[in-house]
Amino acid sequence: MAEAISFLEPRADVLARRSAIVADLADLLAPECLIHEQRELVPFETDAFVSYRRLPLAVALPRSTAEVAAVMKYCHRYGIPVVPRGAGTSLSGGAIPQEDAVVLGLSKMNRILDIDYANRTATVQAGVTNLHVSESVSADGFFYAPDPSSQLACTIGGNIGMNSGGAHCLKYGVTTNNLLGVKLVLTDGTVIDLGGKALDAPGYDLLGLVCGSEGQLGIVTEATVRLIAKPEGARPVLFGFDSSEEAGACVADVIAAGIVPVAIEFMDKPAIEICEAFAKAGYPLDVEALLIVEVEGSEAEMDDMLASIVAIARAHRVKTVRECQSATEAALIWKGRKSAFGATGRIADYICMDGTVPLSQLSYVLKKTSEIVDGYGLRVANVFHAGDGNMHPLILFNANDPEDAAKAEAAGNDILRLCVDAGGCLTGEHGVGIEKRDLMRHQYADVDLAQMMSVRAAFDPGWILNPSKVFPLEGRNAA
Ligand SMILES: Cc1cc2nc3c(=O)[nH]c(=O)nc-3n(C[C@H](O)[C@H](O)[C@H](O)COP(=O)(O)OP(=O)(O)OC[C@H]3O[C@@H](n4cnc5c(N)ncnc54)[C@H](O)[C@@H]3O)c2cc1C
Incomplete structure (x- = not known):
């Protein structure tokens, strides 16, 4: 360990x-x-x-x-x-x-309390799994947009704790953009309601503050979330490239052109091979990098958007463009992507980093990431939400070898510092937790951290809620 x-x-x-x-x-x-x-x-x-x-x-x-x-x-x-x-x-x-x-x-608090199609909201207990929300409204033509790859297991309370995202958050936003209200138990047991079905409550945005607060400001017991009507159609398309840098540059150019597909996911060669071996999704194996781009809307809208994306991809010498032909094929393409972490776990131990970078830096950071991991004598597979610039290098190592484990952690820290130095941040969606607690000093000045800790202490003066997370242990203004 x-x-x-x-x-x-x-x-x-x-x-x-x-x-x-x-x-x-x-x-x-x-x-x-x-x-x-x-x-x-x-x-x-x-x-x-x-x-x-x-x-x-x-x-x-x-x-x-x-x-x-x-x-x-x-x-x-x-x-x-x-x-x-x-x-x-x-x-x-x-x-x-x-x-x-x-x-x-919160696992015993797992009931859907209210589905309100008139207002397009669902109110659920915090222990309801993410996927269960979408499944509960799917037959009526609705879904809950944030879709972490762990959605079969992870809970709405945990999603709020981490402000989680997923493949389809490029268009619809992450948890905070789909959260309308919470019931929150404060540290002394007082129960408060924040937000609700109507938009934009007056006063301070405490709901926004709670979302992503990693269980440090109170316990979420109920949440009201936005439901979205399913699009007329959706089509994932595979784009294969001869280099990760070209794929990264293509993503940057698509977004810079003002095109917003529902999802743009990236896999490098190791990730393609790992996911294909697991899911048999039909990913091309003769390319160095793959983008899964999903467009949605009417047939004409999808054709239109795809034509613009293909033109940009061609300018980046795209090698393969493969449109998905059936719902079964689409499901397989997403199964491959969403099982990436589990599939990686079949071949090696890994730690998954979660840095975010400006899209213009994507190619540069991908190249430097490989150099960093190579420098430690380890291997890396990249599979991530490219449209959001939210990178997930999976650093492969042997957990039974303490030296290897230490190298993996050191490489991960170097990569996160690289993301910050490139104008990005330490975490896109997985939170700070204990993992990135000490790196917060690389992202923020002491005065910034002190201000955040003051807010925290206003909710929890005794620092009893999840006390060892998010902030470096030294220099905390804990009571
Ligand atoms: C295979 C795999 C794939 C993943 N893919 C993604 C992905 O695509 N996108 C993504 O964003 N994340 C992903 N994750 C990370 C993880 O699933 C998310 O962070 C998720 O939101 C955690 O939910 P949970 O219910 O497991 O919460 P936990 O892990 O139990 O808790 C997460 C945090 O929230 C706090 N918390 C939990 N419940 C409450 C509550 N009711 N009130 C207040 N605080 C609370 C906890 O204290 C903790 O700080 C993945 C994880 C795995 C293992």
Whole structure:
């Protein structure tokens, strides 16, 4: 296990009261809603950032907002750290507990509460999975736009925590652009409602603040999200290139021309081979880089947009242009892309980075990324949301070799610094978590971080909510 990232020292007073805390929580929750036996805590010791793990003190699985509020009120009273958790698919260690923390899991709050087609909204409990929202309205011709590749498992609460995105967010925006309201339990157990079905509530945009706050400002128990009518038609098209740089430059030129397809996804050769071996999606294997470009609308609209994109691709010496011929083929193309991380896990351990760069820097950053990873003697596969400039280099390594693991982390940090230096940022959609906590100093000046921490402390003066995430441990203005 890698140990480069340190954890907060657990609070001795909290650890000493473990049995009393469990007994008190047992008064607030039904027996099936509280986990405290060591072997049953194991599934909660990490998330998808698997190199790091800690057993939590206990896991609370409340069934209602009132139960969440009761747990928060209790933990606030005794200064017990609380780590909110959805499905635990965070790739940045956002849901990894600390030894003195109560993990507050939302998995039992998994009901769709209201579908309102007149206002095109759905109100759901925080533990509902992302895909379930779209599935619930699909037969009526609607969908929920943000589509993380983990959408089968990840929850709406976790999506709000990380302000998650996905392949189809180029046109429709990420979680924050599709979120209309939340019910939020504050650190002392007070319940507040932010936003609602109507647009643009007056006053400060606290809803915008909560989205992406990584479980540090409160616990989301319910969310109202935007539903979108399905387009008349949608068509993914494959564009193969002889170099990653040409593919990157093509993406930049498409966006610069003011063309906004629904999705532009990028795969380099290693990623194409890995995904094709898994999904048999029909990706061309004789190219160095592949773009999956999806257009939508009427047949005429799609033809029109595609003609402009093909013209730009030809200027970048595109080698293959393949339009998808059937719904089955389209599904396979997306299956290949969306299983990229899982398919990579079949051949090697990997860490997935998540930097964002201005599109004009895409080709340069791709080239430098290869050089960085080569320099550490490792391999990289790139598969990412190119239209948003949101890069996901997957650095392949051997987790059983501590030296290899350390090299992978170092390469990842170098790549994220490169993204910042190229005018981008440390995270596009996976959040800061514990993974990028210390790199926040590379992105922000101390004065910027201090201002953010003041906002955080206004919601949670005792810093009990997910305390070891987002901000460097040293220099925090924690109480
Ligand atoms: C294979 C794979 C593919 C992925 N693909 C994508 C992708 O395409 N796009 C993308 O954006 N991400 C992706 N991710 C990352 C991850 O799925 C997202 O970050 C997701 O939103 C996490 O949801 P979760 O329910 O698992 O939350 P968790 O991992 O449990 O928690 C995430 C964060 O949110 C906080 N949190 C959770 N629930 C609540 C709540 N109710 N109230 C307040 N805070 C809360 C947690 O404390 C934590 O900080 C992928 C992950 C995997 C493993």
